[in-house]
Amino acid sequence: MKKILVTEDSAAMRGLIISTLEAMECCEVVEACNGFEALRALPREKVDLIITDINMPDINGLELLNFCRSNPLYQQMPVIIISTEGSERDREKGLALGADAYLIKPFRPEELQQLVLKLLY
Amino acid sequence: MGSQQAVDEFLAEAEELLEKLSQDLAELGEGIENGEVNPDLINGIFRDAHSVKGLSGMFGFNDIAELAHHLETLLDKLRLGKVSLNGILLDLLFETIEGVGKIVRGKAGNPDFTIDIGPYVQRIEDLLAGPNKNPAVSLKTLNLDPSLLNVLTEYEEHRLQENLSQGRLLLLASVTFPIDSFDTDLSDVISELKHAGEVVSTLPGVANDDPNRLAFRILFACNLPLEILTDRPNLNDCCFEVISEAATAGLKPESFEPAINPGQGPPPHPTSEDTSLRSVSHSVRVDISKLDTLMNIVGELGLVKGSIAQVAMDLSEAGFSQSRDLAKAVHSLERRLSELQKAVMDVRMVPVRQLFDKMGRIVRRMAQELGKKVELKTFGAETEFDKLIAEELADPLMHIIRNALDHGIENPSERLTTGKPEVGCIELRATQRGNHVVLEISDDGRGINPEVLRQKGLEKGLIGPGDHFSRQDLFGLLFHPGFSTRDDVTEYSGRGVGMDVVKSNISALSGIIDVESTYGQGTEISLTLPITLAIIKALVVHIQGRDYAIPLTSVLETLLLEPDMVQTIEGQEVIELRRQTLPLLRLNKLFNLDENTSTLGEFVVVAGFAGRRIGIVVEELRGQQDVVIKSLGRALSFVKGVAGAADLGNQRTVLVLDVSSLITDSLRGDTSLHV
16 A cells, blocks of 8 residues: 655645545555654655645745755655645646646546556655 | 526525625724735635525526626735725625625525616726726746746735745745655644744755655745744754745734744744734734634533543442542543633623714715715724624624614605604613623614515515514514515615524524514614623433433523423413413324323423513423533524524534424414424
């Protein structure tokens, strides 16, 4: 079972992402409602993929991504960033920092599922 | 994902988000008035609007998604400083959120429900077409590692620019923490920094020398001189680097709030010329959730006191000589505790004026749009109640006032022909009665014709043709879901999705709502609400092996029930109490407990609410106790007759009865509250 870390500060959105992932029945989900929790979860859980929202208070998704890319432990870890329609700059920065894929809200559940399958299997 | 349950969950979620949005907007409004707008608040509002959009899009509710999209665009421009914040913009935000709310509530009844969002979108576009603010200053001049800019979101970049153009001192704080405890350590530092300025962003990294430590860089705009900052005990480990010097002295005394460091002595004393830094105001703004926590702790202390008292009694029975001293100590603890409880309760109290002011704005705006002339008179604005109740009351009150304006008050010409003054009048009156606050909303409009209600009730099959219904029963129909007496629908009301929601909101606050109307002369709606919700004294009763708590504020008296006192009228058990008939309610029937033992030696708890009474039949009275009511959560919100659960202090959880709903439902003869 692969493990996915979902970092998203909106509880509703997080719930939706998690239920979409769980519906695939091929992965386990670890949730973090902000950057701090994600940083805490990383060394404890053996995560295979990170899905993170960009716009979060304090530690944003780009910073989380940058942390992974600059840390030998997580350098190779696939990261999907979630951004918003209209925030092209944030998305471009994420890709420049080494995000593997991005999703633009609102997205269809299948889009997320396909991305996960592509990156994990 | 398209299942009905998922849709319902989404709608509930959306409504919650919208409620939070309106609260935050109200706070933003206060911020504008005080000239202190918190950028985090705006960003939070933006993110919530964003969630509404994202969620509704994924559920295929394109109308909500589109309107929320425009809302989000507007908020995005606002948080990025591309439009300026003022009353007009705030009104527009309120309107748009109301519009989104309207669709969401409509869809709860009918997924195909929609409204024309064109006018809302137009207003947003009109506003955005106005002049934009000046472009921001460049960040290139900063003494900052350019790679750091690469991880900032557009919003964070904007905050950096904004702080730069305001000439604030910009700092980059570096600090490392052990990997095991970094989150609490980091939160301490961030909250300390937030007292002294704005935290723009926090960048995590790995410490160079130690793999077991995490390194953080915090981008920070500071209101204070650097020397003061470095003196703070929580910030001792931080290393500060100046990115941009403050333009002047960098001081903004009016926005400085002294940080409070509990357990670490007073904050470092400013040097002599810095005395102006002291806050002039003697009030502190506190997050309501902190008060909730305080309240819960006080409540739980009460429970602990209860168990100590029990130990004291046991010891006394066992003949220990020191037990008297212990009992004395418990007694004085009890006194202090109740003082503490009262003090905490006082802190939560707010005058109803805030609510009245809000309503004033609504009345002005609506009257203008509907072409009616109305004067709003308020009485008892200094009456106080719990902040939480005040917040929760805003929406129901708004509904009621909208109804009064839209359905009640006539057009000026119509008023003149019926001999009324041209200007209509809506009165808001708050009075405290014991542990309750009564809010009366009355208008001098056209009133409600009970015959029209009867007709509508017949049409909708809510009542039968032969049924006898009192005036009060007919007015009760107004609170039926989907019941509307108007055939046309205005932008404001008339969709029949108002009063039933109002009623359930009021019931959720353990309140009761009543309507009285004289056809042709006006309508009065009165809301009776408890002053506070959190801690209550309760009477614990026992029936069929179970304990229940009844809030003491609704208990009038208790009496012994002799079997020959009970009479049955139209299938309803009653007793005569001082020449008045008191309907009885048997908890074992209500909650479907075993019914065979209903003839046991029993007590009646006479409970009253808003002038109505009911006798609750129980087996045993266990005594009074302070309890902290905890909600049962949304999943169980459909359970009627129960206000919540409480811990009795000995690991036993009991249900707290909701007397107001028991009374309303049992007086209606509906004793099947279970589902």
